[in-house]
Amino acid sequence: MIHVSGLRKVYDTGVVALDGVDLDVREGEIFGVLGQSGAGKSTLLRCVNLLERPTSGTVAVDGQDLTALDIAGLRRARRRIGMIHQHFALLSSRTVAGNVAFPLEVAGVPRRERATRVAELLELVGLEGKASAYPAQLSGGQKQRVGIARALAARPKVLLSDEATSALDPGTTQSILALLRRLNAELGLTILLITHEMHVIKSVCDSVAIMRDGRVAEAGRLADLVAAPGSLLTREIFPLPEPAPSGSVTVTFAGQGGEPVMSSLVREFDVDVDILGGSVEDIGGVPVGRLRVRLTGKRAADALGYLRERGVILEETR
């Protein structure tokens, strides 16, 4: 649905914000771009609707190469791409209804139709009673709901989210993420979001790209990356002190069918398991864990073999 290839962005100052980025966002998925500030994720997102002109490379949304369009064509294409913003970017001079109606005015929708559509959208995001309130009278979460309603007004197939929950408290963040998830499921909306928060990726994303220094360091489906040995994602979700102490083994489980592997290990191979660190998280409904352990006992090597057989990922440090 969104296809980015060979994207480079070099600013006049000589700063290389994007250094050859390729990205493929499938229709109907929530794709998260994770990175620290300065990693280039914001520039990447702004290049997708060409708020920022890439120095080279192409951006295609829904099969249309945006980089090849003239200004009028680009304006039309942008109406099919919704965007939500970190600080909501609402018009303070307009009511909630006026804000949601704005993209419809841009698209030339007649007044009567606009009113119907605005009411529909406010219901969709759970702001029925707030039509005539001004943004200043709303909470952060409500403002972002207005932002979402506005972004969806012209029925886009794609929604871009620029750190949309970064200015919100944890509870509100969860409710906004749940709303995005619901819209994704109900409307088949493709969402490309950027964030510096891992929990956003864990809670809603189907796929993820990790950005570092203007490049995609790792990309793929969340479930695949978690199950891949030594993946950056796993390290980021389950941080353990590096380097690992010698003689330790770092074990990553990705839902071994709910089988209690560690305890059966202890019983069957008569080894002592010394847990040095680790954590377990629920990722897309699957319990995933990463433990650093030290195994002692005569049959320690067999025990590792057993784990490998069970599909557990092992990283040994000698």
Added chain:
Amino acid sequence: MIDDDLLPVLAVATGETAQMVFWSALLTLVLGLPLGVLLVATDRGGLVPAPAVKAVLGAVVNVGRSLPFIVLMVAILPFTRLVTGTTIGTVAAIVPLTLGAVPFYARLVETALRGVEREVVEASQAMGASRLRIVARVLLPEALPGLVAGLTVTIVALIGYSAMAGAIGGGGLGDLAIRYGYQRFDTTVMVVTVVLLIVVVQVVQSLGDLLARRLSHR
């Protein structure tokens, strides 16, 4: 004590001040607002980036701002004659008043427009809004309280300038204060005009503040 012949004189002078200020304020709004918009739009990273145009506009505005009003007024007398056919009188005073206030107001417009968050403008661009629509439906409405506050300050400044226009026979309250109060040592006229000017400025400022507050939904 105000004697009976003073009242008509005061009424005429107040009327002249009102006339000068009203027309010059209106022209300032008509000319200064687009100039202010251009100053912001031609910025690097603005809606229509044009650094050369921006530099020229900025320089012109600065020239206008750097001349004391009384100097500007005298310096442009030939231009005033060209426009109004005369250099004397209330109508002639409107020309320098407008020319003095336009750059002043343009800078205030520029400041007010810069107060509109960048993210809001970008959001409008991301929605596919044209530049004209962004100016008319986003920038100006969002900056409206600031634009009104700026116009209020400009009108107060124009009331002050209009007193100086008396020097070229523009009439008005300032002229009255100088001719009667200063040159004829008529303390009563001096006191009355001063009080009247203070009251007028207070009223204008209060109305402007009230309107700006009413328009603001921040």
